[in-house]
Amino acid sequence: MNELRQLARELLVDEKVDVVIGWEDGRRGARPAFVTAADDAERLIFDTRCVHNLATYLSPRRSHLAELGKVGLVVKGCDAKAVAGLLREAQLPRDRVVLIGVRCGGVLEVPDLPQPAELTSETVAPRCFRCDVREPHLADHLVGEERPDPPRPPMTIDERVAAVDALPVEQRWEFWVGQFSKCVRCYACRQVCPLCVCDRCIADKSLPQWVESASHPRGNLAWNLVRALHLAGRCVNCGECERFCPVGIPLSLVNRKLQQVVKQRFGYVVSDDPEAATPVGDYRLDDAQEFIR
Amino acid sequence: MSERPREDPVFLAADALDGLAGDLIAAGTEVVGPARADEPASPAAAAAAAAAAAAGLDKDVLEYRAVSRAADLALGPGMPRLSLKGLYLPQNEALFAWRQRGSDIEIEPAPTGARTRVVLGAKPCDAAALAIVDDVMNWDYADALWNGRREATTVFVLACGVEDDSCFCAAVGLAPDGSRGADGLLTPVEGGWLVEATSEKGAALVAAHAARFGAASAERREQAAAFRRTASERVATHLEIDADSVRDWIATHFDDPLLAALGVRCNGCGACASVCPTCHCFDIVEESDGLGHGTRRRCWDTCQSHKFTLHASGHNPRADQNARFRQRLNHKFAIYPLRFGEVLCTGCGRCARACHAGQDLVEILGAIDVAARRPDTVDVQSPETPARTVGAAAPASER
Numbered sequence: 001m002n003e004l005r006q007l008a009r010e011l012l013v014d015e016k017v018d019v020v021i022g023w024e025d026g027r028r029g030a031r032p033a034f035v036t037a038a039d040d041a042e043r044l045i046f047d048t049r050c051v052h053n054l055a056t057y058l059s060p061r062r063s064h065l066a067e068l069g070k071v072g073l074v075v076k077g078c079d080a081k082a083v084a085g086l087l088r089e090a091q092l093p094r095d096r097v098v099l100i101g102v103r104c105g106g107v108l109e110v111p112d113l114p115q116p117a118e119l120t121s122e123t124v125a126p127r128c129f130r131c132d133v134r135e136p137h138l139a140d141h142l143v144g145e146e147r148p149d150p151p152r153p154p155m156t157i158d159e160r161v162a163a164v165d166a167l168p169v170e171q172r173w174e175f176w177v178g179q180f181s182k183c184v185r186c187y188a189c190r191q192v193c194p195l196c197v198c199d200r201c202i203a204d205k206s207l208p209q210w211v212e213s214a215s216h217p218r219g220n221l222a223w224n225l226v227r228a229l230h231l232a233g234r235c236v237n238c239g240e241c242e243r244f245c246p247v248g249i250p251l252s253l254v255n256r257k258l259q260q261v262v263k264q265r266f267g268y269v270v271s272d273d274p275e276a277a278t279p280v281g282d283y284r285l286d287d288a289q290e291f292i293r
Numbered sequence: 294m295s296e297r298p299r300e301d302p303v304f305l306a307a308d309a310l311d312g313l314a315g316d317l318i319a320a321g322t323e324v325v326g327p328a329r330a331d332e333p334a335s336p337a338a339a340a341a342a343a344a345a346a347a348a349g350l351d352k353d354v355l356e357y358r359a360v361s362r363a364a365d366l367a368l369g370p371g372m373p374r375l376s377l378k379g380l381y382l383p384q385n386e387a388l389f390a391w392r393q394r395g396s397d398i399e400i401e402p403a404p405t406g407a408r409t410r411v412v413l414g415a416k417p418c419d420a421a422a423l424a425i426v427d428d429v430m431n432w433d434y435a436d437a438l439w440n441g442r443r444e445a446t447t448v449f450v451l452a453c454g455v456e457d458d459s460c461f462c463a464a465v466g467l468a469p470d471g472s473r474g475a476d477g478l479l480t481p482v483e484g485g486w487l488v489e490a491t492s493e494k495g496a497a498l499v500a501a502h503a504a505r506f507g508a509a510s511a512e513r514r515e516q517a518a519a520f521r522r523t524a525s526e527r528v529a530t531h532l533e534i535d536a537d538s539v540r541d542w543i544a545t546h547f548d549d550p551l552l553a554a555l556g557v558r559c560n561g562c563g564a565c566a567s568v569c570p571t572c573h574c575f576d577i578v579e580e581s582d583g584l585g586h587g588t589r590r591r592c593w594d595t596c597q598s599h600k601f602t603l604h605a606s607g608h609n610p611r612a613d614q615n616a617r618f619r620q621r622l623n624h625k626f627a628i629y630p631l632r633f634g635e636v637l638c639t640g641c642g643r644c645a646r647a648c649h650a651g652q653d654l655v656e657i658l659g660a661i662d663v664a665a666r667r668p669d670t671v672d673v674q675s676p677e678t679p680a681r682t683v684g685a686a687a688p689a690s691e692r
Binding site: 175 | 342345354374375384385458459556557558560561562563564566567568576578579580581590592593595598599600612613614615645646647649650651653655656
């Protein structure tokens, strides 16, 4: 933690950045911190409660944050994947951000705790199991000690997806209709997503109204399908949409399922390599999909 | 709502509640209260619920919902995920259907007859919100749908033991045993509840089912008083503000750095408005049901979304999240009290609990209260004041 604070302080003092976006202690747990004065670098923390994917604050939609100036962003590996996504899609000039990578040993699934907590198989966020970016390669600076592998949760994300997949189709339909029926259409999932970068979301367009804004089953299904498909091949599985959902829709199951489909159909896995060719951004003469050749 | 002094309390034994709920349901009344997930209605739903349970979903989630028996009511600690407002202002509802025939348009209004409903065990903060929102629902236009549901519903609140340190009803003039917006109050005592009717409607319900109630012993009255005293003392320590000073400060400090830069960590997700018992803004949308016919609906909306104030010209007077979050505070703690004489907040704390970015109304109100009452102690650039941590990151150009 001292290494992180010292680095943040130096970046601010040396005017390499105008603001460091990291995490601090809040009343209900760790939360995003915006540090503009070197002395405030002491507020920064990193522990298992630091879940919030801060890459979302780089979104071009957030004009008031662009006014803060050049950003030093503290990133875990999964957060760095989101930054790579923004770079890949030309949403972020690389020189606008200095990436401070933290070595991560996994985070809590329910992080709203006043004190840091050790990870156990019961408390670890399932997506952390077998994480492939515990050291953010994209970072300009890397801090923190190496940490042990995150424990295995009782049910991994893939096992959760498999449990739903195993249902006969009408029961699977019932499952998703039941889950989506809870949706109140607040769009928290979209707002917090680091990769929902559209200037005007299709859900906000009313001429014509492509997606009905009423929270009836038809509108909710339309919105949740659109959200899922727009993130296919882009989602970094940070789980923030699910965490911010005020009614507990298991969006990470949708996202994970689409990751599996994209891997199977296009041989693509989202990484923190900003140069990687993506399924929607790449054309190949030997494309597996016949319709596009 | 005609309020009246609380009736002499009576006692409702735990096993008499089932009979009371049964009587009401048998008479065609819908009984609503905090309850855990509903029993699946079909084998497919049962399998889906089992899959959800296996994936750790929906466990221990409380919702206000209709129950078929009193045993399903969870009349203990626990805050329903959404407030009571959806019973009165549904997430979406049809206002009318229309059909075009040549140059004529037929309008078919949505039915306004509201179902007779009794709510048992609502949170006092959720019932208070109904009375507060009544003001705007009857301001320049009497909202027939809202008013009809208010009249058709009898609400008995359950005295609250205080959920956690995000509860702050006392700071906004309410109480964990308040009966504002309610027709009666239940307080947990040994073997059941002490019941006090607080409106004509509540007294009528108790009188109509008198056989289900018994006399309240002095011992149980003392238990109830002790429960309520403990809760009131506890919640009072969570936040103390002077709402009038906060109102006046907000109304006169539109461009103050403390108020103008609070949206930095806010994701603009609107979850706070969805879970808020007093947020009542709605959007009116047209839904085409096919060529030449459709439905006009109203749906929950939130001032935290970009689209809320977007003009047809493309201009947006609240262009960023700083402006939008300021509006949320302004509406709740200045605009509404200036127009209707009371804050648009019941201190339920759901917004703080729902916000995983740590946008914390308890902290923000505390900081504004300090700015309003002890302005000499506030220096936004000093790390010693709460103003520094609530947000207040100034643009690089102003530093």
